Amino acid sequence: xCTFLLIEVKKRRTIIMKATKAxxxxxxxxxxGAGTASAQDGKIGLGYQGIFAGDILSGVSARYWFDKNxxxxxxxxxxxxxxxxxxxxIGNADLLLGTAKIVYAPVVKPNxxxxxxxxxxxxxxxxxxxxxxxxxxxxxxxxxxxxxxxFSDIPELGLNFEVGYKFHNIDIETPGSDFNVNIDGTFVSLxxxxxx
Numbered sequence: 001x002c003t004f005l006l007i008e009v010k011k012r013r014t015i016i017m018k019a020t021k022a023x024x025x026x027x028x029x030x031x032x033g034a035g036t037a038s039a040q041d042g043k044i045g046l047g048y049q050g051i052f053a054g055d056i057l058s059g060v061s062a063r064y065w066f067d068k069n070x071x072x073x074x075x076x077x078x079x080x081x082x083x084x085x086x087x088x089x090i091g092n093a094d095l096l097l098g099t100a101k102i103v104y105a106p107v108v109k110p111n112x113x114x115x116x117x118x119x120x121x122x123x124x125x126x127x128x129x130x131x132x133x134x135x136x137x138x139x140x141x142x143x144x145x146x147x148x149x150x151f152s153d154i155p156e157l158g159l160n161f162e163v164g165y166k167f168h169n170i171d172i173e174t175p176g177s178d179f180n181v182n183i184d185g186t187f188v189s190l191x192x193x194x195x196x
Contacts, residue, residue, distance in 0.1 A: 040150065041065045045158055045193030049075050052188055057097070063158070063193045068108050071115070073101040083129045090129060097123030097138060103146070111152060116145045119164070135173040142166040142187070160191045 042065065049061035059077035066072070077097040083090050099121030107114040118141075125136035144164025150157060168183040 040148075040155075040158055040195045041068050043195040045195040047158075047191060047193035049073070049160075049189060049191040051077075052190060057095075059097075061191055061193065063160075063191075068113075069105045071103045071105070073103070073119075075099045075101070075121075077123075080127070091127060093125055093127040093129050095123060095125050095138075097121055097140070099140065101144075105148075111150050113148045114145070115148070116143075118143055125170075133175050135171075137171045137173075138168065139171075140166055140168050156195045158193045158195060160193070162189045162191075163187070 045063040047061050047063070048058065050056075050058040057077045057079055059075045061073060061075045063073040064071060075098070077095070077099070079095045081093045081095075083093060099119050101117055101119040103115040103117030105113040105115040120142075121138075121140045123138040123140075125138065130136060142164045144162050146160055146162030146164075148158045148160040150159070164187055166185060166187050170181040170183065172179040172181065
């Protein structure tokens with residue numbers, strides 16, 4: 001009789017252990033796989049944003065989702081270019097550009113958001129190739145669309161891809177004259193943000 005009871009207790013313990021493991025596994029699967037796009041709502045994401053097609057420019061970025069549909073982003077881009085004439089270096093030109101972006105996501109899936117938005121920015125060009133009496137300022141405006149992806153295993157990480165059309169205006173002020181140069185075109189940018 002004791003042997004029979006021991007066997008029954010072991011069988012029930014095994015069933016309870018298997019059921020517990022199944023419940024724990026199901027709970028982990030739900031926690032890791034469920035709606036990670038909403039894991040970023042109400043959190044600030046810090047990271048990188050870079051323009052790869054159209055212009056090549058990289059910068060630091062901060063992105064914030066107010067709720068599951070509305071977000072905003074601030075970017076600071078800095079670049080420097082060396083200028084040469086006949087293999088003789090004549091100096092460097094520096095570009096500093098700050099942009100702000102507002103986005104709306106009409107499509108929100110468990111691991112992605114499709115969004116449309118508008119970005120605007122102001123910047124300046126300086127360096128030793130730009131004379132002191134010349135003022136070079138830049139403004140940009142761009143409608144865009146993009147996607148932000150996240151992974152169920154790493155919900156804090158958001159990777160984004162954007163495409164849009166940039167309107168660039170470069171205002172060159174010299175003593176006695178003022179020039180405006182427009183550079184417009186399609187751009188593609190990539191970014192990564194870690195949400196705190």
